[in-house]
Amino acid sequence: MAKTIEILVGTTAGNTEFLASELENELKQTGFQTRFHDLPSLAEVAHDQPWLICIATHGAGEYAESIAAFMEHLATQQPNLHAIQYAIVAVGDSSYDTFCKAGTDADTLLKFLGAKPVTELLTIDMMLDPEPERTAKEWLKKFTQVFHS
Numbered sequence: 001m002a003k004t005i006e007i008l009v010g011t012t013a014g015n016t017e018f019l020a021s022e023l024e025n026e027l028k029q030t031g032f033q034t035r036f037h038d039l040p041s042l043a044e045v046a047h048d049q050p051w052l053i054c055i056a057t058h059g060a061g062e063y064a065e066s067i068a069a070f071m072e073h074l075a076t077q078q079p080n081l082h083a084i085q086y087a088i089v090a091v092g093d094s095s096y097d098t099f100c101k102a103g104t105d106a107d108t109l110l111k112f113l114g115a116k117p118v119t120e121l122l123t124i125d126m127m128l129d130p131e132p133e134r135t136a137k138e139w140l141k142k143f144t145q146v147f148h149s
C-alpha cells in the first residue's frame with residue numbers, strides 16, 4: 001500500500017501553503033497518498049506516518065499562525081514521537097536576523113521528542129530564491145527516496 005505523508009502547514013500569509021500544495025502534487029504524482037493539514041492539530045495528525053512540515057517564520061522568529069498552537073501543544077504536552085520520521089521545509093526571508101528560526105526551532109523540538117529526521121532541513125529564502133517551489137521539489141527527492149526503497 002502507498003505510504004501516506006502527513007503534510008503540516010505553518011503559514012500566516014499563504015506563501016507556505018502554496019509551496020506545500022505544490023509538494024503535495026509532486027508526492028501524489030510519485031505514488032504517495034497525502035493528508036494536508038492547513039491547521040495541524042495533535043489529534044488529527046497521524047502518529048505512525050511520516051510528517052512533512054512546511055513552516056514559515058513570522059514576528060521576530062516566531063511560528064507562523066496556522067501552526068503556532070500545534071507547536072505549543074508539542075512543547076507543553078511532550079508526546080512521545082519516536083515513531084515519527086519527518087522532514088522540514090523552513091520558509092523565511094534572509095533580511096531577518098531570525099532567518100527561518102521557526103523551522104529550526106521545530107526541528108529542535110521534534111528531535112527532543114524523539115522524532116527522526118529523514119533528511120536535512122531545507123531553508124527557503126523568499127527574498128533571494130526566484131523559484132522556491134522548484135528548490136523545494138528538488139529537495140523533496142531526498143525525502144521520497146527513503147520511502148520508495
Ligand SMILES: Cc1cc2nc3c(=O)[nH]c(=O)nc-3n(C[C@H](O)[C@H](O)[C@H](O)COP(=O)(O)O)c2cc1C
Nearest residue numbers: 011012013014015016056059061092093096099100
Ligand atoms: C511581519 C513579518 C515578520 C517576519 N519575520 C521573519 C523572521 O523573523 N524570520 C524570517 O526568516 N522570515 C520572516 N518573515 C518572512 C516570512 O517568513 C516570509 O514572508 C514568508 O514567505 C511568509 O510565509 P507565509 O506567507 O506562508 O506566511 C517575516 C515576514 C513578515 C511579514
